[in-house]
Amino acid sequence: MxxxxxxIGGRQVAGQDRFAVLNPASGEVVGNVTNxxxxxxxxxxxxxxxxxxxxxxxxxxxxxxxxxxxxxTLEARAGELAELLTRENGKPLGGIGSHFELGGAVAWTGYTxxxxxxxxxxxxxxxxxxxxxxxxxxxxxxxxxxxxxxxIAIWHIMPALRAGNTVVxxxxxxxxxxxxxxxxxxxxxxxxxxxxxxxxxxxxxxxxAAMAQHPDIRKIVFTxxxxxxxxxxxxxxxxxxxxxxxxxGNDAGIILPDVDPKAIxxxxxxxxxxxxxxxxxxxxxxxxxxxxHDAVVEEFVNFSKNMKTxxxxxxxxxxxxxxxxxxxxxxxxxxxxxAKDGTVRLGGKSLGGQFHETTIVTDLADDHPLxxxxxxxxxxxxxxFHDVEDALERANASDSGLGGSIWTxxxxxxxxxxxxxxxxxxxxxxxxxxxxxxPFGGVKKSGIGVEHGDEGLMEMTDIQVILQ
Ligand code: NAD
Numbered sequence: 001m002x003x004x005x006x007x008i009g010g011r012q013v014a015g016q017d018r019f020a021v022l023n024p025a026s027g028e029v030v031g032n033v034t035n036x037x038x039x040x041x042x043x044x045x046x047x048x049x050x051x052x053x054x055x056x057x058x059x060x061x062x063x064x065x066x067x068x069x070x071x072x073t074l075e076a077r078a079g080e081l082a083e084l085l086t087r088e089n090g091k092p093l094g095g096i097g098s099h100f101e102l103g104g105a106v107a108w109t110g111y112t113x114x115x116x117x118x119x120x121x122x123x124x125x126x127x128x129x130x131x132x133x134x135x136x137x138x139x140x141x142x143x144x145x146x147x148x149x150x151x152i153a154i155w156h157i158m159p160a161l162r163a164g165n166t167v168v169x170x171x172x173x174x175x176x177x178x179x180x181x182x183x184x185x186x187x188x189x190x191x192x193x194x195x196x197x198x199x200x201x202x203x204x205x206x207x208x209a210a211m212a213q214h215p216d217i218r219k220i221v222f223t224x225x226x227x228x229x230x231x232x233x234x235x236x237x238x239x240x241x242x243x244x245x246x247x248x249g250n251d252a253g254i255i256l257p258d259v260d261p262k263a264i265x266x267x268x269x270x271x272x273x274x275x276x277x278x279x280x281x282x283x284x285x286x287x288x289x290x291x292x293h294d295a296v297v298e299e300f301v302n303f304s305k306n307m308k309t310x311x312x313x314x315x316x317x318x319x320x321x322x323x324x325x326x327x328x329x330x331x332x333x334x335x336x337x338x339a340k341d342g343t344v345r346l347g348g349k350s351l352g353g354q355f356h357e358t359t360i361v362t363d364l365a366d367d368h369p370l371x372x373x374x375x376x377x378x379x380x381x382x383x384x385f386h387d388v389e390d391a392l393e394r395a396n397a398s399d400s401g402l403g404g405s406i407w408t409x410x411x412x413x414x415x416x417x418x419x420x421x422x423x424x425x426x427x428x429x430x431x432x433x434x435x436x437x438x439p440f441g442g443v444k445k446s447g448i449g450v451e452h453g454d455e456g457l458m459e460m461t462d463i464q465v466i467l468q
Contacts, residue, residue: 010192
């Protein structure tokens with residue numbers, strides 16, 4: 001069993017109070033970690049604050065080199081990190097699981113290392129010269145969810161470091177270990193205090209809430225539920241912190257009548273059920289044209305029923321357990337209600353422990369909770385439409401606006417519909433695929449700001465304009 005300390009100022013800090021991290025597939029204890037106090041948080045912030053002047057003063061090329069070295073060391077340790085990730089989160093080791101997540105983490109790190117932050121000359125003529133500079137902020141606080149604990153940590157940490165900030169990370173109490181190991185590995189390269197991590201079980205005084213209010217943290221990058229995001233925003237108000245909030249989604253996919261149902265079945269499966277459906281930008285509502293509704297349901301069910309659910313360590317498993325007991329309870333409750341009001345085409349039952357059958361439901365009303373709420377699990381409602389305008393209106397009738405997708409062979413139609421979807425990303429003939437050069441973020445209650453690419457990097461900076 002692992003016993004991890006927090007990394008503060010380059011040292012391992014064990015702390016008095018500990019809590020256990022459980023394997024969601026077996027209930028076994030994977031490791032013990034520290035339950036941080038507010039004093040621990042203050043120490044982590046002060047270590048990051050002390051490390052900031054030297055780190056931010058490095059020439060850009062030096063920070064780029066350091067982040068390139070982080071990519072190499074994470075790649076070398078990816079196997080170890082992936083196993084730990086599966087043990088605490090439950091996702092399959094193979095398939096689109098832990099190795100996939102680590103591969104993405106390494107690729108994102110390498111890509112971020114290469115980003116440039118040039119001075120922009122806005123005017124240079126007889127009347128004067130105006131330059132726009134991008135300046136680092138100071139200490140950035142990163143608050144993480146449990147669904148993709150390594151790659152989302154990388155999305156927070158790398159642009160923050162690249163821009164010259166120092167960082168304090170707080171992982172989810174359900175999945176702190178893989179993030180902690182990644183931070184330990186990165187601390188073998190980074191100067192002490194540049195990257196710190198603290199852990200909390202969320203049962204006592206909220207470390208996340210204290211981060212949002214902390215006077216020495218200049219920015220919070222938060223990924224998690226919309227409800228907690230609202231609290232972060234309130235907490236950040238008095239210090240006027242910069243915020244990037246990546247929150248919940250209820251992504252719609254719209255499937256037009258010209259597609260081949262068999263050809264899109266695999267894409268629909270991964271679009272909806274990547275990470276056992278516990279993905280912010282997974283498809284969570286599927287609107288299918290009435291002409292092909294039954295054929296799409298049949299092909300989607302046929303593909304999905306062959307994707308094995310089980311312990312992520314076992315060969316051939318594609319769907320793991322729900323990562324938290326609460327998430328399992330939520331999914332089971334939504335499916336139970338949907339079974340009463342609609343038609344279950346696949347699955348429908350809990351498999352015991354935190355496992356749930358992959359469940360596909362049709363014939364639900366638009367106001368059913370499985371349609372209106374973020375299920376965040378291995379179940380999806382399929383809804384029939386007659387007119388694409390109606391489908392678009394129903395897709396947009398949500399407080400969330402993270403992603404969406406259009407499935408058709410007609411690219412012109414796809415793009416014109418995409419532009420009318422109220423969400424931050426629209427995929428055509430796929431759903432949820434993120435890439436390091438494409439800014440990603442939500443509209444409406446799915447968040448504020450973006451991550452990735454130049455635009456994501458710039459969110460880790462303030463603008464300063466010099467006018468002469
Ligand atoms: P959560 O909101 O319960 O927890 C997220 C983090 O916030 C955890 O580290 C938690 O300890 C911390 N926290 C708890 N109370 C806090 C407070 N008062 N102030 C500050 N921090 C606090 O979310 P979760 O259940 O871990 O993650 C699932 C949710 O995250 C889903 O809604 C999902 O859609 C969303 N998500 C969004 C994205 C995205 O990029 N938009 C990505 C992944 C997950």
